[in-house]
Amino acid sequence: MARWPLRVASQRTASARRVPLRRIVAQAASYAAIGGVSLFFLGPWVWLVATSFKAREDIFDWPPQLIPNPWVWENYERAVTVIPFFQYMGNTLVICALVVCGRLLSCSLVAYAFARLEWKGRDTLFAVVLSTMMLPGVVTLVPLYVLFTRLGWTNSFLPLTVPAFFGDAFFIFMLRQFFRTIPFELSDAARIDGASEARIFVQIILPLAKPALATVAIFSFLWTYIDFLGPLIYLTDQERWTLSIGLSQFLGTYRQDWGGLMAACTLFTVPVILLFLFTQRYFIRGMVTSGLK
Secondary structure (H helix, E strand, O other): OOHHHHHHHHHHHHHHHHHHHHHHHHHHHHHHHHHHHHHHHHHHHHHHHHHHHOOOHHHOOOOOOOOOOOOOOOHHHHHOOOHHHHHHHHHHHHHHHHHHHHHHHHHHHHHHHHHHOOOOOOOHHHHHHHHHHOOOOOOOHHHHHHHHHOOOOOOHHHHHHHHHOOHHHHHHHHHHHHHHOOOOOHHHHHHHHHOOHHHHHHHHHHHHHHHHHHHHHHHHHHHHHHOOOHHHHHHHOOOHOOOHHHHHHOOOOOOEHHHHHHHHHHHHHHHHHHHHHHHHHHHHHHHHHOOOO
């Protein structure tokens, strides 16, 4: 009978040693799975960068080689000289900045009204706003083009930027979900102290909603940055083109400059990568706290 406590203690010690081992194996398996998925999605970008350094005759070699031999840096020289690359980049960044500012301003105001204020017909109007998300963009494409043509806005940045100042249903919904997680006691205490709704919105709600606002800014920037259809429809003068349209200039009728195109596409992805690297913490936190998965 005296050996029984020792046997139980030895079994507990053995199980305690096995648990960390199982945990290590599980973590290693999860990291391996994440690494495999990451390589799967990273593969096309690696191939893009590798192709941007290849000579014209080496791009379609079989079997393909991942490491260029020799390294052709002239592709990047053509990428910024064949087209006015930096002018197109400037046009793109101007449009992105205006769209981001417009959506942050309009969507935050509308979402605050839907989330924090009580007024008649609020839920009904919010359902109407959400119903617009079911409308495909091609349905409103022709009416919007006719409207902007009659306003004389075509061949300018106005059709690409002004609609952002009138809100977006997806971002309104996301910000509304986030605003509802902020305790209402903070607003009530500010009202008791005599603060107006504008002051509550600016000094209390917006500072607490930085992750959600950063998520809106990131999504707005990305969607505007890679937009091809909008600039193609509304911009006719070449000096106003965005970079997404300018990349098509590398595709000629009889001969395509694939090396220059791959180099230009690599430069095209640099702002997106930098944006995600510097804002990924706010992006992930904003998506989690807003209730979106």
